[in-house]
Amino acid sequence: MLTGKHVALYVSGGIAAYKAAYLVRELIRQGATVRVVETEGAQAFVTPLTFQTLSKHAVYTDRFAQLVPDQVAHVELADWTEIALVAPATADLIAKIANGIADDFASTALLATTAPKFVAPAMNVHMWQNPATQRNIATLHADGIQVIEPVTGFLAEGYSGKGRFPEPEQIVAAVTANLAATDTSLPLHGQSVLVTAGGTRERLDPVRYLTNDSSGKMGYAIATAARDLGAQVTLISAPTALSVPAGVTYVGVDSAAAMRAALLQRYATAKIVVMAAAVADFRPAAVAENKIKKTATDYTLTLTKNADILAELGQLKQQQFLIGFAAETQNLLTYAQKKLAAKQADMIVANDVSQAQAGFNHDTNEVTILQPDQAPQQLALASKAVIAQQILQIALKQL
Template identity: 50%
Template sequence: MTGLNNKRLLLGVSGGIAAYKSAFLARLLVKAGAQVRVVMTPGAQAFVQPLTFQALTGNPVHTGLLDPEAEAGMGHIELARWADLIIVAPTTADLMARLASGQAGDLLTTLCLATSAPIHLAPAMNQAMWQHPATQRNTQLLTQLGYTLIPPAEGEQACGDVGAGRLPEPEELFNWVEDFFQKGEVSQPAAGLRFTITAGPTQEPLDPVRYLSNHSSGKMGYALAAAAAELGAEVQLISGPVNLAIPAGVNGTQVTTAKQMLEACESRRSTTDIFIACAAVADYRAATPADQKIKKQANQDELVLKLVKNPDILANMAKATTDKNNPRPFCVGFAAETQQVEDYAQDKLLRKNLDAIVANDVSDNSIGFGSDENRVILFTQHKQTIQREALPQGSKLALGRQLIEKLLAFYKEQKTL
């Protein structure tokens, strides 16, 4: 017997092409010994017939709010009390919005309000819809309301787009459910830990309309923040100007300049266990930014700018301290280089007194700045002994999860020494 034997699972299915995967999930759950009942929205029935789920589960499929065959016609209350776990797969953007606002206009949303069982949502939608600020706001609201969100997968979508938003494969969803019942909750190895992560570029003003900056998109830092939150950490993301939504379960702070980023990081130092400096901070800024737009002069072929060095945020955070009220966090740096990548990364690791550093070659246009993919090398050090591990090219979301898991393992190992 498996850990799902006789567990009572309510499978919610909302409208979307990914609804076909739910039929495979239902079959896996039944084979594992679970009792499965299915609730379908009208949109779901446009993609998969209720008879399919009835044949797979051996139980009638529920589609209406008031059930004339149920006790007192209140079938939704009976189902809400019956379930050990509710999993909604797929969860559309529309359903997320309605759940976030507490609506109860159909059977599925009513069940979610009426039940005391844990509810896990598996979002599935177009990648642009998933990234939209309204959807990301709803993910944060749902997390605060006690829903558990299963991260969407990346890849090619039915519409032809490529990106995050795919419903995970049925086997992955099954493993998620099995893990929940085996451990009493989905594994969250970062629970109780506090992360501060920087992301994106900084912008250093030259005058009111111009600035110094770089090509960082912020995607790697945002992926790290999302992964840490998924693993149970409390995450503060300090971001320069980017066109990305704050991930679900992450607290965000927006800054512009290196000085502002330093202030935001130092204000978090005493409450941070793990600090990850993924932002591409400008090394220099204008000594005296002009109050008005710098005008081109007809007789002036050159413009000389005086630049001064910006504060080193990572070095400041990594400084050793004896102050018990302001301890040094576990510090991780990033080295985005165009040559001698490993040499420069290891030098930075030792010179700045870091615990780990992630190196990547940004001279390769297929990865790094602006790309959805990356390929990195993780260096860790303990007492001047450096360990190297190369991670193969993959999506930044996938690499973010791998890096957080490896950094967590190394952090916990250091704590036990």
Template identity: 50%
Template sequence: MLTNKKILLCVTGGIAVFKAAALTSKLTQAGAQVKVMMSESAGKFVTPLTFQALSRHDVYIDIFDEKDSAVIAHIDLADWADVIVIAPATANIIGKMANGIADDMISTTLLATVAPVWIAPAMNVHMYAHPAVQKNMETLKSFDYSFIEPSEGYLACGYTGKGRLEEPETIVEQLSVFFSNKTKELPLSGKRIVITAGPTREHIDPVRYLSNRSTGKMGYALAEQALALGAKVVLITGPVSLVPPEKAEIVQVETASEMYEQVMKVYEEADVVIKSAAVSDYTPKFAHSKKMKKQPGESVLELERTKDILLELGKKKTTQILVGFAAETDNLKEYAIGKLHKKNADMIVANNVTTEGAGFGHDTNIVTLFKKDGTNFELPLMSKAETAKAVLLEVVEMLKKE
């Protein structure tokens, strides 16, 4: 979908500039026409010559350096682009854009364009979380600018947290989806999809709870991809540290009973329900109102079953497509097929969480899809975004048969 697409890549100063070089290469390999614009600070990390060689075009830095006297460069580039991507986007350029400042080549061009703008932030974790930066990003979202959220991990400054520029492959994929959606009718247009994500917490006392290792990454990826495919999304999410998709309806819950109540509220109007949340199977029989103090000897915690949300949805199902998830450690096929039939689901997405690259917290997954018609097939190791899209395309096929 990127063949002959005109992409203006704006590179601002930060250690992640090296990833922008890789992004330039991958976009060019995908068939896009890429022109690069750099801030002076970006040129301190990677030379313009690198981007010139990778893009096979002149690199633009100085607004007064007109390479073609027949045109005004920043206006010409603003009009030329099908899309503008800022990667990495520093706190500085985000602040300039939000406040209409035009004091260099990049900021001036951004004010002059009517093309879609995609922003891929990269900065220190505390800078990213600063109220001023967050406010500026909210302002840009109100301008209909799109964000490619940074990932979490080890940062060059030595901190670990959110602030890493998203991988070039993921940015290319998101741009491909963007152009794909512009050129064809979206397959989930008009469909209402309910997605559950993340863990639940079952309280023992005011300071302790039972939970699990789910991060919500798979459910949030499903929500992002469902929106990209045209669906209206209700995301019912347990406590996670992820940024919710902008255009989804977000319902925050904490306990299994709260998740059950919220899912049932919207079930009747749903076309599809994808239950990817890792809901606690048990909850303490008694939740103490005060912190439990240490006592001599052993202590017994009495548990009782929570409601099986997928089972209850299966019992009440009318026309909905119902998709469940199964995180297993052994006998994957046996348990997945058993769950599929017992809970009256249309598809179970199963994975062995002990497999490298497929457990909780990873940005990748390896899943096998078990369908009601008796077919099943394994997907290779993919990003969770790619896995989510593959799952949703199976849902599209099931909806066609309804």
């Protein structure tokens, strides 16, 4: 999404300025060409030489310095810019942007920029909550400037509060998500995509539950890939240790029953449904009101079968393209082919979770794609992000 993009990064004066150096690296890693503007305050924290070395471009600091004699520097930068990112944005610079003040290079160049603008504030919690700051933030929203809100965490002052600078990866993800949502040329622009992820939990008593080894990584990767194709993504997830992808609507569930209810509520309007969650086949027949105590004899647990969500969605299917997963440890293709037919799915993604570097908890996967009346298609071992992109590209050919 950022490959080849011209990104002007505006760094203002605050302790979070040091993180902007990592942000430059992340933007470049995503394929962007980056030019950096530093306010006078920012230069007190990080020298221009640091950003020049990282970006391979001269750093803009002086409103009256002309890097090229026959060009007006702030106008040339504004015309070059395809994405303007102010990160970190102090309360001072936010006030200038909101009120059209142009008294240094950063504020002047931003006033001349017509490209999409993103602002990532970072400041003390009391400064963030101040009515003046909130009025200025509201003005930015009204002017069509995207605000990447600060997070709650430990601040430089030694206490916690909202105002902490988001991590560079979170900022880049937020920018990418916004670009994808507004790009009408993307193949899934405006389409609703449902993705499930994680391993469901079936409660045994107030402190115990039955679950599986799913980390949710495959489902989260698919949600991210669908977002980058322009889709309006809803991620229905059992508990995981993962961060929710920016630009994705998150619905948290725990049990198979809760996941089924969340899916049925949203299924009618979905274009693509990807059932990447590891949903429990069984649940305890009864949930103990209190913690089950250890006894001198064996404990017998009676299980009852959960609803077959994929099969139910297959029966209800109208315009939806339904993708299921088959995680197996033996007879992979045999079981996956049976699942494809029995569930009335349009695609089954089969993976042998007993293989090294594939399946649960790994960052990589190796899968076989099964579709009705087509030969199995093997996808070689790759990151789950790449596998997710390949799955959706195959699905797009059928839509």
